[in-house]
Each structure stands twice: as structure tokens, then as C-alpha cells.
Amino acid sequence: MIFDSYDAFRAANFTAKVCILGSGPAGTTIARKLGAAGIPVVVLEAGSREFSDESQDFYRGTTVGDFYFDLDVTRLRFMGGSSNHWAGWCRVLDKQDFEPKAWAPDTGWPIRRSDIEPYLPEVHDILELPGFRPDVPVSDDIRWVQLIKSPAVRFGEKFADELDKSGNIAVVLNTYATELAGDGKRVTGARLWSNGQDAGAFSADYFIVCTGGLENSRLLLWSNQRSNGGVVPNATALGRYWMEHPTFEGGNAILADYGEFEVDAVNEVFFSPTLAAMERLQIMNFGIRLIETPYPGVKSLIADLACTAPDMAEWMSAKLSQNLRCAAQLYVAWEQAPLASNRIELSTTDVDHAGVPRIELHWKKSELEHRTLLEGLRLFGTTLIEKNLGRVRIADWITNGSDYPTNDETAGHHHMGGTRMGTDVTKSVVDANCKVHGMDNLYVGGSSVFCTSGECNPTTTITALACRLGDHLAKVVAV
Amino acid sequence: MSFFIKKISRRTIVQALIALPALSLFRTLPDADASHADPNRADPTRADLNEIVEINGWILKRSDLA
Numbered sequence: 001m002i003f004d005s006y007d008a009f010r011a012a013n014f015t016a017k018v019c020i021l022g023s024g025p026a027g028t029t030i031a032r033k034l035g036a037a038g039i040p041v042v043v044l045e046a047g048s049r050e051f052s053d054e055s056q057d058f059y060r061g062t063t064v065g066d067f068y069f070d071l072d073v074t075r076l077r078f079m080g081g082s083s084n085h086w087a088g089w090c091r092v093l094d095k096q097d098f099e100p101k102a103w104a105p106d107t108g109w110p111i112r113r114s115d116i117e118p119y120l121p122e123v124h125d126i127l128e129l130p131g132f133r134p135d136v137p138v139s140d141d142i143r144w145v146q147l148i149k150s151p152a153v154r155f156g157e158k159f160a161d162e163l164d165k166s167g168n169i170a171v172v173l174n175t176y177a178t179e180l181a182g183d184g185k186r187v188t189g190a191r192l193w194s195n196g197q198d199a200g201a202f203s204a205d206y207f208i209v210c211t212g213g214l215e216n217s218r219l220l221l222w223s224n225q226r227s228n229g230g231v232v233p234n235a236t237a238l239g240r241y242w243m244e245h246p247t248f249e250g251g252n253a254i255l256a257d258y259g260e261f262e263v264d265a266v267n268e269v270f271f272s273p274t275l276a277a278m279e280r281l282q283i284m285n286f287g288i289r290l291i292e293t294p295y296p297g298v299k300s301l302i303a304d305l306a307c308t309a310p311d312m313a314e315w316m317s318a319k320l321s322q323n324l325r326c327a328a329q330l331y332v333a334w335e336q337a338p339l340a341s342n343r344i345e346l347s348t349t350d351v352d353h354a355g356v357p358r359i360e361l362h363w364k365k366s367e368l369e370h371r372t373l374l375e376g377l378r379l380f381g382t383t384l385i386e387k388n389l390g391r392v393r394i395a396d397w398i399t400n401g402s403d404y405p406t407n408d409e410t411a412g413h414h415h416m417g418g419t420r421m422g423t424d425v426t427k428s429v430v431d432a433n434c435k436v437h438g439m440d441n442l443y444v445g446g447s448s449v450f451c452t453s454g455e456c457n458p459t460t461t462i463t464a465l466a467c468r469l470g471d472h473l474a475k476v477v478a479v
Numbered sequence: 480m481s482f483f484i485k486k487i488s489r490r491t492i493v494q495a496l497i498a499l500p501a502l503s504l505f506r507t508l509p510d511a512d513a514s515h516a517d518p519n520r521a522d523p524t525r526a527d528l529n530e531i532v533e534i535n536g537w538i539l540k541r542s543d544l545a
Contacts, residue, residue, distance in 0.1 A: 251536065308534050309543040381538030382531055391543070394536045 002164045002171045004048070006194035009172040016042035016170065017477055019190065019204035021177045021219070024081025025459055026445035026466040027210035028155045028163075029126065033470025035168040039477050042204065043169065044192070046176035046211075047078030049156065058176070058352045059215075061359035065342075067406045068244075068363055074413045075212055079173060080156025082212060082413070088152030089457040090129055091145070092120065092464060094285065096275045097335070097454035103282035104368065106241065106338045109451045110423050110432040119467035126463055127153050139383040141277035144261055145270045145287065147456060175199065178354045180207060180223040180442070182230035187442045193354040206477060208469075210445040213415025213458075217242070217344040217448060218359050220419060220429070220436075225346070233438035234425035239344040241420050241427075243336040243453040245412040246365055248405065250332040250377050250398060252293060252301055254316055255390040258325040261290070272455055277379055283372040286334035287455040288380055293327035295320075301327055301393065312391060330392070332376060333412055335453050337368045340427075344418050365404065374398050414458050416450040434469045445469055 003009040018034055020027045023045040034041045047055040055078055061071035068074075076084045093113065100108030124131070128151050136144040163171050176193040187207045192199040209216050217239040223231040224238065232238050261269040271288045278285065293301070298320055306313040319326040336342070342364065346357035374394070381392030397405060404410075422428025425437045430449050436442040445466050447458045454461075528542040 304535070305537065308537055308545065309539055310545050312539075312543050378533075378538060385531055385538065385540055392538045394533075394538070396536055399533075399536050 001166065001169065002160065002173065004173050006172055006175040006192060006199050009042070009170060009175070012170070014040070014042065014170045016040045016204050018042070018206045018208065018473065019044065019202065020208045020210055020445075021190070022046075022081060022210035022212065022215075022446075023079050023156065023171060024210060024212060024446070025083050025155050025463050026469075027081070027208070028159055029463055029466035030208055030210065030445055030470040030473065031169050031171075032159065032162070033467065034474055034477070035166050037474035037478065038168060039474060040168050041170070043163075043171045044175045044177050044190075044202075045079050045171060045173050047076075048173050049079050049160075051076065051078055051084070058354070060350075060352070061214075061361060062347065062350070063361045063363060065362050065364035066404065067410060068361065069410065069413065071214065071359055071361065075214060075415065078156070079160070079171070080154050083153060083155045083459070085413075086152050086154075086459060087457075088150040090127055090148040090150045090460045091132070091456035092116070092123075093452075093454040093456065093461045094272070096278070097285060097452050101278070101284075103279075104284060104337050106340070106427060107452050110421055110428075115432075116461070116464040116468055119464045119471075122467050123460060123463045126467075127460065129460075135272075137274070138271065138389075139386055141274055141379045142383040143272050143274055145272045145456075147270050147287075149268075176354060177202075177219065178222075178356050179226050180209075180219070180231050182223070182227050182439065182442070184230045184233045184438065186440050187231060196353070198354075206441045206443070206473065208443045208445055208473070209419075210466075213242075213418065213447040214344060214359055214361070216444055216446060217418035218346065218356070220444075221344065221346050222356055231439070231442065232429060232436055234429070236426045237340070237420060237422075238429050239418050240340040240342070241338040241417040241451075242342045242344055242361070242363065243338060243414075243416040243450065244363065245333045245414045245453060245455065245457075246336065246369060246404075247331060247333040247409040247412050248373070249395065249408055250288070250330045250373060251392060251394040252297070253290065253328045253330055253380075253384060253390050253392045254301065254305075254312070254326055255290075255328060255384075256388065258292070258328070260389070271380060273376060273379060281371075281375045281379070283375050284335035284337060284368065285455040286332055286372055286376040288376065289331040289333070290328040291331060292325055293329050297329070298327045304393070309391075330377065330380070331409065332373055333455055334369060334372050334376065335455050337366050338417060338420070338452055339366060342417075370398075370401070412457065414447065414453070416447040416453045416458060419444045419448040420451045421449045422451060433472050434465070443469060443473065 059072040177190040189203040419429040
């Protein structure tokens with residue numbers, strides 16, 4: 001069932017055992033799993049069926065530190081959440097992304113990749129993916145990895161009919177949970193805001209927070225402040241270890257045979273480091289995406305190369321005159337080191353229309369990340385030489401150590417961390433089952449539980465974790 | 480000498496002086512006697528040609544260079 005207002009939902013007298021906040025990939029997936037298990041669940045979605053400026057305004061906030069996107073632009077607040085502007089790239093975090101890296105503090109998950117692998121067939125159905133092929137080693141240092149360009153499932157659109165027909169799932173639109181109340185052991189209820197006003201309290205046996213990689217922290221920080229620590233009793237890490245995938249054009253490559261690796265649907269190809277290379281150089285994971293260089297860019301590369309390596313320039317020139325592709329732009333997205341200083345705080349000066357403090361995001365890239373970018377491009381360049389595949393030019397701003405450009409991609413709109421998973425309550429918020437430490441009935445879904453970001457887009461891993469949490473909850477709630 | 484200076488512009492002389500350090504890049508002629516002197520020793524010139532160098536941001540093999 002889908003209700004367009006909280007009043008309509010109340011009139012239906014639907015009693016839910018589980019309350020899920022948010023209808024994005026995590027919230028919708030968990031709701032479907034619980035509904036299929038015969039458990040009555042309500043999904044509270046703050047937005048409506050469509051985009052609206054009024055709804056987006058609740059997402060405004062500020063950033064401190066490195067340049068970042070406006071917080072009301074980098075995410076979406078309506079049914080289906082940020083899947084509504086998802087580009088569709090799919091890949092699961094690498095096995096090594098779950099393991100601790102000795103050279104990067106606070107890395108490693110309390111679960112392994114093998115813990116989510118059993119859910120991948122389900123994820124493939126949900127995201128409409130073909131099977132992944134294994135990584136292909138190009139050298140001892142570089143892997144050719146696959147990111148599948150999927151149809152970019154809009155969860156609100158794809159599952160609207162199914163949710164509407166479900167007798168166990170009630171989706172309530174235009175209903176914003178402004179805060180949770182708790183006593184340090186259990187969440188006792190949620191305060192709701194609907195139709196521009198306070199809509200009273202709502203209670204359920206279990207609460208699952210799936211409001212997104214920024215909003216999960218905001219809701220829990222505010223709830224904890226209002227309940228004097230009654231919602232997240234161990235809150236040292238709450239809002240901290242926030243991560244993105246910084247993404248910048250890192251240079252160019254000239255390629256002997258451009259078509260050699262071209263298999264992805266949009267003619268893009270991705271490379272990542274091997275674990276051995278990361279260990280040797282003590283760098284983070286990264287992905288280098290090759291995109292064909294436009295004609296003027298190739299000419300400029302030829303001119304640049306002519307003074308240094310004239311034979312190579314002549315070869316490129318010959319390729320160009322035959323209209324053959326021979327150059328690519330290298331876009332690099334990399335894993336951020338998890339740092340407690342990258343954090344979500346509540347604004348002390350600005351609140352939304354419901355009176356909830358807006359987000360103040362503190363985000364800065366570290367020296368380790370600049371080294372990852374530089375050494376990553378060097379590794380790739382060295383591999384192309386060793387395998388006689390081509391040559392790489394690293395962008396000047398990287399070799400000079402200049403500031404990051406502000407007119408580049410900047411990041412992936414991937415919001416991770418803030419309620420990270422772990423066993424140490426001073427460095428994590430949820431346990432291996434995504435349950436908030438110390439709370440009996442409060443869980444978190446989505447990329448805010450990520451301990452590390454890896455190099456790939458998070459939606460596939462979010463969906464796999466949601467399937468796992470859905471199965472876990474179905475067992476817990478049924479007891 | 481004064482005749483030479485009059486015939487060639489000052490600009491050309493400065494350009495020639497700037498180019499001098501780069502001339503070493505062209506001097507990759509192998510030492511003909513080196514491998515005969517010690518057959519167990521690898522040819523240092525060949526090793527240098529495969530060396531990976533970074534010039535103006537380009538990651539190149541030494542043999543790519545002008």
C-alpha cells in the first residue's frame with residue numbers, strides 16, 4: 001500500500017512491527033524482504049512521488065574544508081531516494097576492501113566480502129545486472145576491472161506497483177521522521193512531521209534508519225542530542241569517518257590498440273591496483289577510467305610529446321590522420337582513508353522548516369590520497385610501458401602538488417560512513433548486523449555503515465548489505 | 480670571431496646555448512668494446528634504454544626520448 005499522507009495512513013489502521021525510514025535502495029530492499037517474510041512494515045518517506053524544490057530544501061547544508069557539492073543537489077528527497085539520479089554503475093567492493101590495511105589506520109570491516117556474496121544473485125535481479133566477470137590481471141600491479149553500466153534502477157518507479165499491492169508493506173509519503181526517542185536500550189518512538197506541521201509520535205517494535213549517507217548521521221545526531229544519548233549510547237564515532245570517492249581527471253594515455261580493453265556498454269574501461277601494489281606503495285585502492293580524448297585534445301598531446309619523444313608523436317599523428325583512436329583521458333576515483341576528522345556535524349545556526357539543525361559537513365582529502373593519485377597514475381603508466389600498450393601523461397597539477405581543481409568532477413556523489421560498522425564502540429556506531437551498539441531495536445541501512453569506501457560505486461554493495469540485513473531482521477523480528 | 484658574431488644573430492646564439500644540455504640525449508652511441516671487455520656484464524646502454532623516466536609529466540622509456 002502507498003499512502004500519500006500520514007493522515008491517510010492513520011485512517012487505514014495498519015499496525016507495523018517494523019518502521020523503516022527512507023525509501024531508497026536500502027529502505028525499499030529491506031521492506032521487500034520483510035514483506036515477503038510476512039512481517040508488517042511501514043516505510044516513512046519524507047518526500048512525495050516526484051521531485052520538488054520544497055522537499056529538497058530540507059537537504060540544504062554547508063560544507064567546511066575542501067570544495068564539495070551543495071548538499072541539496074548531491075542527493076534526492078523523494079520516493080526512491082538518490083537512486084533517482086544514479087548513473088547505474090555497478091560493482092561490489094573488492095575482497096581486500098573489507099580487510100584491514102596495515103598502512104592506513106581504522107580500515108577493515110567486521111565482516112568479509114564472503115558474508116555478502118550469497119546475496120549477489122538477489123542483487124543482480126534487483127539491479128537488473130548480468131553476471132560480473134572476474135578481474136583480469138594486466139601486470140603484477142594493475143588489474144583490468146569491470147564496472148557494469150546497469151539500467152540504473154529507480155527504486156521508486158520499479159517497485160511502486162509491487163509495494164502498492166503488498167498487504168504487508170505500507171509506504172507513507174510526505175512523512176518526515178524528525179527525531180527518534182530512546183532510553184539508551186530501545187527506541188521508544190519517532191516524532192513525525194507531515195503537511196508542514198508536527199504530526200505527533202509514532203511507535204513500532206523496530207526502527208531501521210535508511211535515510212542516506214548524510215541524513216542517517218544527521219537524524220541520529222539530532223535524536224541523540226534531544227534524548228541525552230538515549231538513541232546512540234556510544235556516540236564517539238557518530239557522524240565521523242565520512243568518506244567520498246574523490247574523482248578528477250588525472251592525465252592522458254596514448255594507446256597502441258584502443259580497442260583491446262573496450263567491453264563496457266558505454267565504451268569505458270577501468271583499471272585498479274593489485275593488493276601487492278597497494279601494499280608495496282602503501283596507497284589506497286583506486287579506479288582509473290579511460291574515456292576517449294576528443295580530437296583537439298589529441299592534437300595538443302601530439303604537440304606536447306613532439307619535443308620529448310618525436311617518434312611517439314609521429315606515430316600518434318599517423319593514427320590521427322587515419323581517424324584511428326589513440327588517446328584517452330584518465331579519470332581517477334580513489335578510496336579515501338577513513339579519518340575521524342571527516343565528519344557530519346549539526347549546524348548551530350541553521351535549521352530546516354521542521355526545526356531540525358541542518359548538516360555542517362567537514363571534508364578534507366589527505367596527503368595519503370594525493371599520493372594514491374600520483375602513484376596510481378605512475379603504476380598505470382609503468383604497466384602500459386612494460387606491456388607495450390601505450391604511454392601516460394600525468395596532469396601538471398598532480399606532479400606539481402598544486403591544489404585540486406574546482407572545475408572537475410570533484411567526487412562521485414557517494415556518501416559513505418558516519419555510522420560505520422565495527423566492534424570497537426569508540427570507532428563505530430553499528431555492529432556486524434547493522435544494529436546500533438547498545439540498542440535492542442535500532443538498525444541502520446545504507447552506505448553510512450561502510451567502514452571503507454573501496455574505489456567503486458556503492459549502490460551494489462548497499463543493496464547486498466540491505467538483502468543481508470533484511471534476512472537478519474526477518475529472523476529477529478519473527479522471534 | 481668578430482665576423483662569425485656579426486653573421487649570426489644574438490638570438491640564434493642564445494638558442495644554441497639553451498639547446499646544449501639536451502644534446503646528451505642524442506649521444507646514445509654504444510661503447511663498442513664494453514661487452515667484449517666483460518661478457519658477463521649486461522650492456523649498460525641497453526639497460527638504460529629500457530629505463531622508465533618521467534619528463535614533463537610523461538612516463539616514458541628512455542628509448543622514446545629524442
